[in-house]
Amino acid sequence: MTENTEMAGEREERLRLIRDSAASLVPRDGDLNRVRRQRFQAPGVDRAAWAEVCAMGWPGLRLAEAQGGSGLGMAEYAALLEELGRGLLPEPLIEASLVAPLLPQAERDALLAGERLILPAGIGYEGAAARPRWRDGALRGEVAHVHLGAAADAWLVACDQGLALVESYAEGLELRSEPAQDGGHLARLRFDCTPARLLQAPPPALDEAALACAAYLVGAMDAAFERTREYLGVRSQFGRAIGSFQALQHRMVDLKIQIELARAMVAEAAAAIDAGAPTDQVQRLVSTAKVRASEAALLVTRQAIQLHGGIGYTDEADIGLFLRRAMVLLNAQGSLAFHRARYIALLHGEVA
Structure with missing residues (x-):
């Protein structure tokens, strides 16, 4: 019992350190100026920022140490992606992480070092x-x-x-x-x-990439929710902060429930991967998490814009960036139609 408690404590500390490591590229104050500067700019990736991503070792987080990676679990990877999603990190970390284990050693080393993308x-x-x-x-x-x-x-x-x-x-x-x-x-x-x-390469870890995408969406919708909660606390109408209106409080509670459900599903799927669960179980959990996170992200970010009022619909308002990112990631790493169909097929297989 004591040993299990110590292991759990060590993992929590590791997760905290991983989240803290994201602060260099995802400011804790929610500043999105870097994200804004990079929008619609060719070639699409800031190489200085990408070099920093690689210096942190993020593309090799899931790689075995023998391959030049950190050898960490899916729970750690998901925790990192959630934190990066909060700041709408635009760099292609999920894509590079998917490719890294498939490359020959020389190309992998160059990728992990930030020398080649x-x-x-x-x-x-x-x-x-x-x-x-x-x-x-x-x-x-x-x-x-x-x-x-x-x-x-x-x-x-x-x-x-x-x-x-x-x-x-x-x-x-x-x-x-x-x-x-x-x-x-x-x-x-x-x-x-x-x-x-x-x-000659092993099969790509598609489910890990899909789950990483779901974790990123959880972070993005949570950040949009927090921005909206803060806005409701300072925006006044009829001499009162609109966050005190019961109807808006109910809407915010509903959105928070959606976020926590998505977060719980991502955590469950990550735990299954780390535990070496059977493939069909992992696939079912990953598809469930991806669909839930995608649908919840659209709901939360759209509601966040509405709750900001007219200013939320302007391009100058940062809250709109969260919806735009969610729309792009909606069908990334497997469309919603694919993940729904796979979940149903796997469920029917279990019932049979």
């Missing part, structure tokens, strides 16, 4: 039928919706033969990007006999 292209739950074709050392086809793809030095592309590494300067490569709601962009990569290196 390698991002996934087409690596996900869906879209296998439309993957580019790899023949004789070259790719043909295209991949769409590559998050911050124009900022990458290389991409790890899901193709019909597995995973292929493509350099940004490769011949026969065409890149087009379109702005996203949150100020980032989505790139489309078109390959026309583009040189690519086929890799």
Whole structure:
């Protein structure tokens, strides 16, 4: 009993230190000036900020120490992402963390050191039928919706033969990007006999990336909620702070319940991964957490804007940035339709 208590205490201390480590890029006072400055700016990633992300060791948090990582658990990773979500960190940490264990050692070391930014292209739950074709050392086809793809030095592309590494300067490569709601962009990569290196790699940890996305959304909606609570405490009407109105208090309580439910589901799924639970159980819990966090984030951030009144709808109001980020992440790391369908299929399998 004492040993278990000590282990729990050590983990709580580790989680606290991880959350504290985010303060350098996510100011505790909620300042979003850096996020605003980076919106709609090419190439989409601030390399100085990314170097700081890598210096903190975040892309390798889940990697084994033998691979150059920290070897920490999913609970620690989720705690970090929740804290980063509070400050709307725009850097592609989830994507880089997904790619890191799939790379050869030299490329992995360069990624973890912040020397090269390698991002996934087409690596996900869906879209296998439309993957580019790899023949004789070259790719043909295209991949769409590559998050911050124009900022990458290389991409790890899901193709019909597995995973292929493509350099940004490769011949026969065409890149087009379109702005996203949150100020980032989505790139489309078109390959026309583009040189690519086929890799022997383990299966990507898609469920870990999906759960990290859910944790980020929990942090974002919680920050939006706290900003709204503070606003209701200072905005006056009829000589009273509007936060004292019972109808608004009821709405805020309902939103807080949604946040805590999403947080609890993320924690449960993270615990299952760390405990080595069966794959079908992990998949069910991850899909539940992703759907709950996505839907709750949309609800909370939309309500937050409404509760701010007319100013909440202006681009100058920071509260709107939370909704825009939630909209971009809504179908990231697996669409809502995919996760709902997978949960139902797994549930029916358990019942059968």
